[in-house]
């Protein structure tokens with residue numbers, strides 16, 4: 001006979017939300033107007049009973065798609081948050097405000113849905129986990145959204 005407490009545990013597990021970079025779920029929200037769908041991630045989340053909540057910090061922060069490439073001007077994401085560095089586009093435009101706004105909205109989603117895990121796109125200036133972009137080059141370190149999520153206790157997994 002089924003144990004009611006097991007059933008309750010499963011129900012809870014099946015509805016556990018996780019934040020996912022929208023481009024990994026097929027939304028064409030990248031700077032070049034394309035998606036980066038990761039079918040194996042979708043499969044893994046489904047098998048684990050996790051409910052993906054798609055989110056694109058750059059679009060949510062007010063940037064259009066497609067948009068110019070952007071990167072951290074110097075140092076790292078922490079320096080952007082402390083005001084010692086900026087987010088700049090390939091045309092030299094300062095887009096720190098938009099990147100920070102998008103990151104804050106990503107964190108808001110995590111709080112709103114009690115999210116403790118996020119699956120984010122590697123090497124992005126927003127979503128990168130092990131690597132991001134500084135001066136248009138991949139370097140070790142998180143993007144600006146990832147840095148904020150980590151600081152606030154969200155476990156972030158790179159894809």
Ligand code: SF4
Nearest residue numbers: 021022023056124127
């Ligand atoms: S900001 Fe994140 S979700 Fe949006 S396109 Fe870039 S990697 Fe994907």
